[in-house]
Amino acid sequence: MTTDTQAPEVLRQHAEDAFAAELAALAAQDDRPRPERWRLSPWAVATYLLGGELPDGTVITPKYIGPRRVIEIAVTTLATDRALLLLGVPGTAKTWVSEHLAAAVSGDSTLLVQGTAGTPEEAVRYGWNYAQLLANGPSREALVPSPVMRAMADGKTARVEELTRIPADVQDSLITILSEKTLPVPELGTEIQAVRGFNLIATANDRDRGVNDLSSALRRRFNTVVLPLPATLDEEVDIVTRRVGQLGRSLDLPELPGGAEEIRRVVTVFRELRSGVTADGRTKVKTPSGTLSTAEAISVVTNGLALAAHFGDGVLRAGDVAGGILGAVVRDPVADQQVWREYVEGVVRERDGWKDFYRAAREHSR
Missing domain, CATH: 1.20.920 (Histone Acetyltransferase; Chain A)
Known part of the structure; x- marks a missing residue:
């Protein structure tokens, strides 16, 4: 039983909450250049994922055990204007890595679109509060932003899980977002422009092909990093x-x-x-x-x-x-x-x- 002022324990904390002490220790001792709106430098993000010991003796536990270069390439990709696609067979920690990357870069791993065969375009772009829409017509107040739109506006990292399970026409709504860094809202005659710091991490299985393979146009917008099975x-x-x-x-x-x-x-x-x-x-x-x-x-x-x-x-x-x-x-x-x-x-x-x-x-x- 909990009191009104005591939050119940959750079964699984978000990465930024579960490893808050490690992230804070890294931020305090991180004196390397940080891309705009990043909580940590690329070096510190990689250290958070791969583990290590800080100068003050703080031990950073490894979140990913595997080739160091894989994580370095993934982190470097997020520091550019290209989105990141984590590809691999089921069980190679794609979701785990994407969550921890978002937590280390943006301090927020919750801007998530879960891909399924029924994922609608609104989950990637935006939707509407239909009560306000019917009462007052299209307006900013009636617009319901998707996690991707919120990440664009706040300069954070969005995540799309199981991208190949999303219908092809919904997948392609990402093309303009990733190429132009813009999300048009024609109903309001305006657009949302991504601020610096925005990027996107997607995951996909290369054995479980899902519902739709990625179009060549969309695949070109991603830098693909393959997460291998454990070597030994x-x-x-x-x-x-x-x-x-x-x-x-x-x-x-x-x-x-x-x-x-x-x-x-x-x-x-x-x-x-x-x-x-x-x-x-x-x-x-x-x-x-x-x-x-x-x-x-x-x-x-x-x-x-x-x-x-x-x-x-x-x-x-x-x-x-x-x-x-x-x-x-x-x-x-x-x-x-x-x-x-x-x-x-x-x-x-x-x-x-x-x-x-x-x-x-x-x-x-x-």
């Missing part, structure tokens, strides 16, 4: 461990013994099925229809932690994650089920130290 097993284990720890704390889950071993096991299974070959390169395996992304591995382990904490003996074990792995792998009940059985019997059964996982996988596969 250790890198992916590190990513999963960090995110599971953050999610576990937000859900008040205890840190359980056995977590490191089971995380490595989940990531190993996902990487082998994703690549079609075992980690030692000796055995080829069939790949399922799902993406088996790092984000799905995080979900499997987090769910396993909850099972172990609430229904287990307080130790994260193979049985706590086996069911989640099965659910992630078997999307097609016929083809994927066969892929999973062959993997369990051909790879897991023969692997030293995996007998407990083999038994749990067999039990959940019945």
Whole structure:
């Protein structure tokens, strides 16, 4: 129960709120040139994303684990007049990176358009308060700005998630905004001109093609940065461990013994099925229809932690994650089920130290 003056705890804070202390520490010690209306310099934005230690000893936790050059190119793009398109397979942290970039650059990650097959043009341009429109006709008071329009007016960073899921005619409404930095409002005989500091980050999956591919005219307005899958097993284990720890704390889950071993096991299974070959390169395996992304591995382990904490003996074990792995792998009940059985019997059964996982996988596969 909360009082009138006490705000209820939110399940997930925006990046600028969750990492406010780090952003403030970076701003206080950031003496490098900042583009107009940026909260931090490009160097400090990259440090916020990649992590590091400041001269006063403040530790900045990494938000993205991967090639440094990828983040440097993304940040540099936002400092120019070109928009940024983060491209990659599902689960490569595109949304996570876009949110943290907006938080570090503008101090506001909430100017967001969520792309779907039903996203209307009003979500990108502007809409109307129809009560005022009918009563008084078109006016500034009746106009309802979109997140993109608000970002243009305030010199901030707007975000468009899943751009390729938006209908083509709605996508193309971005062309004038990105090329001319202007949003015409013909009903009022005026236009909104973007002020310095405005830019836009879009995300798109290159495996899940979505509803509409981008037109060549729109794609030219973006600088495309591809976010790769984690290069090594250790890198992916590190990513999963960090995110599971953050999610576990937000859900008040205890840190359980056995977590490191089971995380490595989940990531190993996902990487082998994703690549079609075992980690030692000796055995080829069939790949399922799902993406088996790092984000799905995080979900499997987090769910396993909850099972172990609430229904287990307080130790994260193979049985706590086996069911989640099965659910992630078997999307097609016929083809994927066969892929999973062959993997369990051909790879897991023969692997030293995996007998407990083999038994749990067999039990959940019945």
